[in-house]
Amino acid sequence: MVRLILDSPSGGYPVLMGTNLQRELRNVITRMDPTGAAIVTDTNVRPWAVKVAKAIKRAGLKTAIHAIPAGERSKSMLQLETVLSFLERQQIDRGGCVIAVGGGTVGDLAGLAASMWQRGVRLVAVPTTLLAMVDSSVGGKTGVNGRRSKNAIGSFWQPSAVISDLAAIETLPAPGYRDAFAEVVKYAVAMDRPRPRGRDRIPGHPRPCGRIRPESRCPHRACHGPLQQACRRLTGCAAIVSRPA
Numbered sequence: 001m002v003r004l005i006l007d008s009p010s011g012g013y014p015v016l017m018g019t020n021l022q023r024e025l026r027n028v029i030t031r032m033d034p035t036g037a038a039i040v041t042d043t044n045v046r047p048w049a050v051k052v053a054k055a056i057k058r059a060g061l062k063t064a065i066h067a068i069p070a071g072e073r074s075k076s077m078l079q080l081e082t083v084l085s086f087l088e089r090q091q092i093d094r095g096g097c098v099i100a101v102g103g104g105t106v107g108d109l110a111g112l113a114a115s116m117w118q119r120g121v122r123l124v125a126v127p128t129t130l131l132a133m134v135d136s137s138v139g140g141k142t143g144v145n146g147r148r149s150k151n152a153i154g155s156f157w158q159p160s161a162v163i164s165d166l167a168a169i170e171t172l173p174a175p176g177y178r179d180a181f182a183e184v185v186k187y188a189v190a191m192d193r194p195r196p197r198g199r200d201r202i203p204g205h206p207r208p209c210g211r212i213r214p215e216s217r218c219p220h221r222a223c224h225g226p227l228q229q230a231c232r233r234l235t236g237c238a239a240i241v242s243r244p245a
């Protein structure tokens with residue numbers, strides 16, 4: 001397991017990454033000692049939320065789950081209202097916390113609700129998509145979309161903890177995973193990170209074979225386009241060096 005402490009204007013918070021982190025989650029919640037906890041998730045990720053609820057129950061805290069419809073359309077004022085009503089029904093007071101279990105959609109919506117409810121209650125992020133793990137769960141940006149504008153209504157609200165259980169990635173559809181991996185490549189290039197080890201390679205991606213193959217035969221679409229050099233550096237794909245001049 002990897003533990004990081006992220007600096008933020010409102011104080012640092014832990015980011016835990018690994019597998020089977022239910023016990024870590026329980027420890028985090030025990031240390032936070034909230035007066036109540038409410039889980040926000042989406043309809044696809046509900047099984048993960050149930051696991052989270054069980055872990056929290058072992059910390060001696062009763063909790064309930066609110067599942068929004070999966071997908072970007074749920075980043076709306078309408079769903080924000082349903083989440084706020086849920087927090088009201090659960091009688092979450094200023095000592096309580098919101099637990100966001102899902103991708104960036106759930107994280108942004110639940111984060112905004114947490115920042116508004118009772119003028120701000122604590123937020124624990126349990127990201128379940130690669131994008132949410134590497135991007136949206138850290139940094140404190142929350143929000144919903146306006147009728148014609150993306151992320152127009154929002155706030156900055158830092159989480160109290162981020163718990164990324166990598167097991168969640170296993171059920172992710174491949175395109176979402178690949179898109180998010182492009183973000184990982186972007187960060188790695190921008191921040192000049194060293195190349196990840198072999199096991200971080202994208203599933204189905206060829207091992208570096210040292211031979212140059214036509215780009216068209218590269219099975220990994222993320223290797224195409226402007227990120228290809230960076231992707232090559234990170235994944236060792238030989239195919240991408242052969243782009244026709």
Ligand SMILES: NC(=O)c1ccc[n+]([C@@H]2O[C@H](COP(=O)([O-])OP(=O)(O)OC[C@H]3O[C@@H](n4cnc5c(N)ncnc54)[C@H](O)[C@@H]3O)[C@@H](O)[C@H]2O)c1
Pocket residue numbers: 042043044045070071072075102103104105106108128129130131132135136137138139140141142151168169170171172173176
């Ligand atoms: N706040 C930020 O800093 C920040 C940064 C980047 C993106 N975002 C926002 O994040 C959103 C996109 O997030 P996303 O890409 O995670 O999409 P998402 O949250 O909409 O999830 C995509 C789909 O994957 C499903 N899913 C989630 N976890 C799963 C799992 N473990 N297994 C199977 N299916 C799973 C969801 O139910 C959904 O259908 C956008 O709204 C974007 O604006 C926010």
